[in-house]
Amino acid sequence: MKPSSPGKALVVGFDVPARIGMPLAEVVTPALLIDLDAFEHNVATLGQQLGLAGLRLRAHSKTHKSVDIARYQIDRGGACGICCQKLSEAEVMVAGGIDDVLISNQVVDPARIERLAMLALRARMLICVDDSDNVTNLSAAAVRQGASIECLVEIDCGAGRCGVGPGQAAVSLAQQIAASPGLKFAGLQAYQGKAQHIREYAARGQAITAAITQARTTVDDLAAAGLRCDIIAGAGTGSYHFEAASNLYNELQCGSYIFMDADYQRVLDQSGQPISEFENSLFLWTSIMSKTRPDMAICDAGLKVLSVDSGLPRVFARDDIEYVNCSDEHGTIADPHNRLKLNQKLKLVPGHCDPTCNLHDWYVGIRNDTVECLWPVSARGKAF
Amino acid sequence: MKPSSPGKALVVGFDVPARIGMPLAEVVTPALLIDLDAFEHNVATLGQQLGLAGLRLRAHSKTHKSVDIARYQIDRGGACGICCQKLSEAEVMVAGGIDDVLISNQVVDPARIERLAMLALRARMLICVDDSDNVTNLSAAAVRQGASIECLVEIDCGAGRCGVGPGQAAVSLAQQIAASPGLKFAGLQAYQGKAQHIREYAARGQAITAAITQARTTVDDLAAAGLRCDIIAGAGTGSYHFEAASNLYNELQCGSYIFMDADYQRVLDQSGQPISEFENSLFLWTSIMSKTRPDMAICDAGLKVLSVDSGLPRVFARDDIEYVNCSDEHGTIADPHNRLKLNQKLKLVPGHCDPTCNLHDWYVGIRNDTVECLWPVSARGKAF
Numbered sequence: 136m137k138p139s140s141p142g143k144a145l146v147v148g149f150d151v152p153a154r155i156g157m158p159l160a161e162v163v164t165p166a167l168l169i170d171l172d173a174f175e176h177n178v179a180t181l182g183q184q185l186g187l188a189g190l191r192l193r194a195h196s197k198t199h200k201s202v203d204i205a206r207y208q209i210d211r212g213g214a215c216g217i218c219c220q221k222l223s224e225a226e227v228m229v230a231g232g233i234d235d236v237l238i239s240n241q242v243v244d245p246a247r248i249e250r251l252a253m254l255a256l257r258a259r260m261l262i263c264v265d266d267s268d269n270v271t272n273l274s275a276a277a278v279r280q281g282a283s284i285e286c287l288v289e290i291d292c293g294a295g296r297c298g299v300g301p302g303q304a305a306v307s308l309a310q311q312i313a314a315s316p317g318l319k320f321a322g323l324q325a326y327q328g329k330a331q332h333i334r335e336y337a338a339r340g341q342a343i344t345a346a347i348t349q350a351r352t353t354v355d356d357l358a359a360a361g362l363r364c365d366i367i368a369g370a371g372t373g374s375y376h377f378e379a380a381s382n383l384y385n386e387l388q389c390g391s392y393i394f395m396d397a398d399y400q401r402v403l404d405q406s407g408q409p410i411s412e413f414e415n416s417l418f419l420w421t422s423i424m425s426k427t428r429p430d431m432a433i434c435d436a437g438l439k440v441l442s443v444d445s446g447l448p449r450v451f452a453r454d455d456i457e458y459v460n461c462s463d464e465h466g467t468i469a470d471p472h473n474r475l476k477l478n479q480k481l482k483l484v485p486g487h488c489d490p491t492c493n494l495h496d497w498y499v500g501i502r503n504d505t506v507e508c509l510w511p512v513s514a515r516g517k518a519f
Numbered sequence: 520m521k522p523s524s525p526g527k528a529l530v531v532g533f534d535v536p537a538r539i540g541m542p543l544a545e546v547v548t549p550a551l552l553i554d555l556d557a558f559e560h561n562v563a564t565l566g567q568q569l570g571l572a573g574l575r576l577r578a579h580s581k582t583h584k585s586v587d588i589a590r591y592q593i594d595r596g597g598a599c600g601i602c603c604q605k606l607s608e609a610e611v612m613v614a615g616g617i618d619d620v621l622i623s624n625q626v627v628d629p630a631r632i633e634r635l636a637m638l639a640l641r642a643r644m645l646i647c648v649d650d651s652d653n654v655t656n657l658s659a660a661a662v663r664q665g666a667s668i669e670c671l672v673e674i675d676c677g678a679g680r681c682g683v684g685p686g687q688a689a690v691s692l693a694q695q696i697a698a699s700p701g702l703k704f705a706g707l708q709a710y711q712g713k714a715q716h717i718r719e720y721a722a723r724g725q726a727i728t729a730a731i732t733q734a735r736t737t738v739d740d741l742a743a744a745g746l747r748c749d750i751i752a753g754a755g756t757g758s759y760h761f762e763a764a765s766n767l768y769n770e771l772q773c774g775s776y777i778f779m780d781a782d783y784q785r786v787l788d789q790s791g792q793p794i795s796e797f798e799n800s801l802f803l804w805t806s807i808m809s810k811t812r813p814d815m816a817i818c819d820a821g822l823k824v825l826s827v828d829s830g831l832p833r834v835f836a837r838d839d840i841e842y843v844n845c846s847d848e849h850g851t852i853a854d855p856h857n858r859l860k861l862n863q864k865l866k867l868v869p870g871h872c873d874p875t876c877n878l879h880d881w882y883v884g885i886r887n888d889t890v891e892c893l894w895p896v897s898a899r900g901k902a903f
Contacts, residue, residue, distance in 0.1 A: 148630055148903050149607050163630070165902050197847060220848045223533050240848065241808050244862055246532055246547070265811050266861060296849055297809040297817050328846065424625050425681040427649050433681055438874040440902050444827050444845070461828070462712065463581060463873050464604045464624065464902070465680055477650060478628055489847050490822040494877070496900050515900075516880050518549050518824050518848070519532050 151497050151509060152420075159504040164422040164480060165440040167495040169510075171502045173416035174393055175211075180412055181375075181392050182213030188379055191215045193237055193368065195390030198489050200224060200514035201498065202231030204393065209233070216259070218388050222247050223517035229258045231513060237261035237287070237368070239324060239388060241297055243269050247519070248276045252317075255282035261366075263289040263324045265299045270311050270318065277317025285321035286312045287366060290353055292346035294328045301325075301349035302356050309362050322366030323357070325350035326388065331373030332398060332445075336405050343377040351383050372413070373402050396488040398445035418451060418482040419491070420499070421466065423475050432456075432475040436483060437464040442490035448483035458483060535881050535893060536804075543888040548806040548864060549824040551879040553894075555886045557800035558777055559595075564796055565759075565776050566597030572763055575599045577621055577752065579774030582873050584608060584898035585882065586615030588777065593617070600643070602772050606631050607901035613642045615897060621645040621671070621752070623708060623772060625681055627653050631903070632660045636701075639666035645750075647673040647708045649683045654695050654702065661701025669705035670696045671750060674737055676730035678712040685709075685733035686740050693746050706750030707741070709734035710772065715757030716782060716829075720789050727761040735767050756797070757786050780872040782829035802835060802866040803875070804883070805850065807859050816840075816859040820867060821848040826874035832867035842867060 145151045152166035162168070185192045194208040197220040205228055208214040216235030219225040225236045236258055242251050243266065254260055255277065264270055264286050277284045288305045291298035299305055305323070312320040330342035346369070354364055370378035370387040372395075378384040391399055394417035400409045421436035438461055441448055448458050448466075455474060460467035466483075468475065485491040492498075493515055500508035529535045536550035546552070569576045578592040581604040589612055592598040600619030603609040609620045620642055626635050627650065638644055639661065648654055648670050661668045672689045675682035683689055689707070696704040714726035730753070738748055754762035754771040756779075762768040775783055778801035784793045805820035822845055825832055832842050832850075839858060844851035850867075852859065869875040876882075877899055884892035 148634070149610060149901075152903065163903050164628075226533060243808050244548075244806060250532070265809055268861065291811065295815070296846070296851065297811070299811050422628060424627050425649055427675065427681070427683050431679070435902075438826060438828050438871075439877045442822060442826075444822050462680070467680065477652065487822075493823045494900065494902075516878065517533075518819075518878075519536065519547050 153499045153506045153509060155506050155509060157506045159501050159506065160480065162420055162499055162506060164420050165436045166420045166499050167492065167497065168418040168420050168482065169498050169500045170416045170418065171500045171507055173414040177393050177395070177413045177416055178208060178212035181389060185379065185387060186213050190379055190384070191386040193218050193386050193388050195239070195388050196224065196228060196514070198390035198393065199492055200512050200517070201510050202228060202233065202513045203510040205231070205233050208393070215386070218390070221517055221519060222251055223519040224514040225260070226250070226254060227514040227517055229254055234258040239263055239326070241265060241269065245272065248272050249280070252276035252280035252282045252284060255284050256280060259285070261285040261287060261321055263287050263297070264308060264312070265289045265297050267308060267311055270308065270315055274315035274317045283317060283319060285319045287322050287324040287368060288312070289324040290349060292325045292327050292349040293330065293342060294326065296328065298324070301353045305353045306356050306360050306362070309357055310360065313362060320362060322364035322368065323350060323353060324368050325353070326369035326371070327374065328371065331371040332402060333373070334401055334403055336403055336407070339374060339402070340377055343374045347378065347381045347383060354383065372399060391488055394488040396445070397449045397484045397486045415451065415484050417485060417488055419448060419485055421481055421483055423477055423479045423481070426475060426477050429473040430469065430471050432468045432470045434466040434468055434481065435464065436466045437462050439463055440491070440494055441483070441485055442487050442494065444490060445487035448485050451482040451484050453481070537883045537890045537893060539890050539893060541890045543885050543890065544864065546804055546883055546890060548804050549820045550804045550883050551876065551881065552802040552804050552866065553882050553884045554800045554802065555884045555891055557798040561777050561779070561797045561800055562592060562596035565773060569763065569771060570597050574763055574768070575770040577602050577770050577772050579623070579772050580608065580612060580898070582774035582777065583876055584896050584901070585894050586612060586617065586897045587894040589615070589617050592777070599770070602774070605901055605903060606635055607903040608898040609644070610634070610638060611898040611901055613638055618642040623647055623710070625649060625653065629656065632656050633664070636660035636664035636666045636668060639668050640664060643669070645669040645671060645705055647671050647681070648692060648696070649673045649681050651692060651695060654692065654699055658699035658701045667701060667703060669703045671706050671708040671752060672696070673708040674733060676709045676711050676733040677714065677726060678710065680712065682708070685737045689737045690740050690744050690746070693741055694744060697746060704746060706748035706752065707734060707737060708752050709737070710753035710755070711758065712755065715755040716786060717757070718785055718787055720787055720791070723758060723786070724761055727758045731762065731765045731767060738767065756783060775872055778872040780829070781833045781868045781870045799835065799868050801869060801872055803832060803869055805865055805867055807861055807863045807865070810859060810861050813857040814853065814855050816852045816854045818850040818852055818865065819848065820850045821846050823847055824875075824878055825867070825869055826871050826878065828874060829871035832869050835866040835868050837865070
């Protein structure tokens with residue numbers, strides 16, 4: 136019997152940065168590493184916390200865009216399902232076997248609405264809405280496809296982005312959903328994205344408390360109109376303690392907790408210290424590629440492998456050197472004690488994990504300084 | 520006869536944002552557009568300028584990472600070859616048929632040096648060096664592979680990144696190259712990257728003049744040591760007029776001129792006006808996906824499709840609205856006259872073209888508001 140199509144071998148250093156079993160020291164740079172012990176700790180920590188509190192975790196896959204990680208969060212981390220931010224991400228996740236997906240965002244163009252309805256034939260699909268015409272179009276597509284789409288009314292509770300106002304605007308939209316064939320009114324999306332990164336605990340708490348108040352008012356108004364919210368959803372890694380304690384939210388959407396990043400570690404807890412319940416598990420592995428000056432070194436990690444929108448990366452576990460400048464393919468590292476050598480490798484903590492992961496095709500999972508797994512960034516670039 | 524392996528169809532709105540012949544209005548958002556008329560104008564403009572001046576253009580493919588565009592620059596835009604910034608980019612370009620490639624950067628790790636030597640069996644390969652051990656390793660690999668690698672000595676002429684000092688440090692390295700089997704000393708790399716974006720013409724000219732002076736000194740020192748530079752290379756879109764007029768540089772490495780971006784359009788010419796010889800040809804096509812407030816709209820283009828390291832995008836040909844905030848998957852557009860509607864599409868001019876292109880898998884080439892071509896971003900993510 137002839138072999139089937141031979142496929143294509145993955146070349147280390149071209150297609151992939153590593154092979155399984157390789158020592159970390161040999162992993163090609165620049166590459167995105169996951170410290171598996173830290174990652175598993177983070178997944179377990181939040182899963183246990185929310186489980187004990189009787190709250191659902193719908194883990195946000197926009198952080199990682201990986202079917203493998205989504206599967207791990209559901210199988211081992213207590214997640215009831217996942218959030219996606221884009222239809223094309225959701226299509227990747229459903230194709231990968233994830234069967235309970237909220238697109239925590241609007242899908243408003245006609246072609247994509249039709250695809251969403253088709254996807255709802257294969258998995259439980261939930262979507263956020265903030266527009267009446269959109270509800271009409273979602274209903275028509277669901278009816279055409281013979282599908283059922285669950286809708287959360289999104290309210291703007293302070294982030295100033297998507298969402299209708301709290302209270303009556305939300306009630307009107309919910310009533311329309313409840314009356315629309317093919318749709319089910321499933322509850323409320325009330326995510327205060329801007330508050331996640333407020334540094335001081337008290338100020339962050341104040342912003343989230345305001346959001347919770349708006350969500351509570353809306354839930355009460357919905358109840359008065361005879362509409363019950365199965366799901367009251369929102370929260371992120373920076374704020375989830377507040378929503379968890381609200382006695383209102385029942386489904387939390389944390390994403391970054393699995394990895395953490397340099398920006399989230401500037402967010403302070405109640406004692407004024409950086410959040411420490413989650414560990415850094417995501418690293419950008421980089422090499423020194425030029426060392427011509429005693430006080431400076433150039434590494435091979437620049438804007439094309441690191442998103443600097445929320446600040447520069449931090450060199451992990453090194454106080455004696457500092458990443459001080461970023462250009463397209465280079466990073467400048469201040470090396471005042473002249474300790475760095477050509478080809479020396481370093482771990483960087485990315486400034487912002489989500490858009491950094493979206494630059495890469497692979498995660499290299501590391502345990503005991505050895506490559507244990509290679510996970511594709513399955514939905515990388517899926518922005519549609 | 521049975522059909523061969525069926526491959527995989529590209530689904531519009533999942534794998535690709537458009538199909539050829541589609542009206543622009545139907546191209547799925549977010550997508551990266553090339554206005555082909557403007558692109559061709561830009562390529563022709565620089566090609567003609569440098570051709571008339573008797574200078575070579577080695578177009579920088581780090582901007583676009585596209586074999587199709589590299590091929591067009593060589594076939595139709597007067598380019599003698601291309602620059603890459605990474606070995607894996609060069610491997611993509613050589614596989615695509617480009618046969619004259621300078622890696623305008625250092626390749627220092629042993630595994631990649633070996634691959635560079637192998638690549639030099641298939642194409643003319645040039646590389647920049649700034650380290651003596653690296654020269655030794657490049658020579659050994661070239662000899663092992665039976666290849667010849669051309670080396671440019673890179674000097675730091677003001678950017679403070681890679682490169683040895685001008686003058687004697689460069690001469691020593693050049694002498695070592697000239698004496699190394701398998702290597703050829705080909706000349707000097709003197710690129711002042713930091714100066715490209717200096718806004719004022721006079722200040723930019725001053726920085727580049729200082730760089731030219733350092734390059735000239737080094738060329739003279741090399742000549743005094745009996746070493747002739749076939750190539751004296753550098754320059755970018757912001758500075759190339761100065762290097763072109765230097766009577767020293769003979770190979771210019773412009774990249775962004777094909778597309779332009781919002782940041783380059785803050786760079787001023789001699790008359791104090793934004794550079795106008797090149798037109799905007801690169802656009803991020805985006806849709807309004809939420810419109811719940813009269814003075815604001817939310818579009819579907821955020822950090823995962825736009826690099827904001829050099830500032831936010833500009834809305835093209837619209838003074839009445841402004842892109843004012845960017846999050847992972849959303850952009851906030853100030854709409855003070857309440858003109859935007861749900862599903863309305865807009866062209867954004869990215870803040871920084873190179874890292875924006877690296878986020879996308881496809882260019883959608885547009886002429887007369889119709890899709891004329893789809894070009895893959897062939898080396899997207901090739902950061903090794």
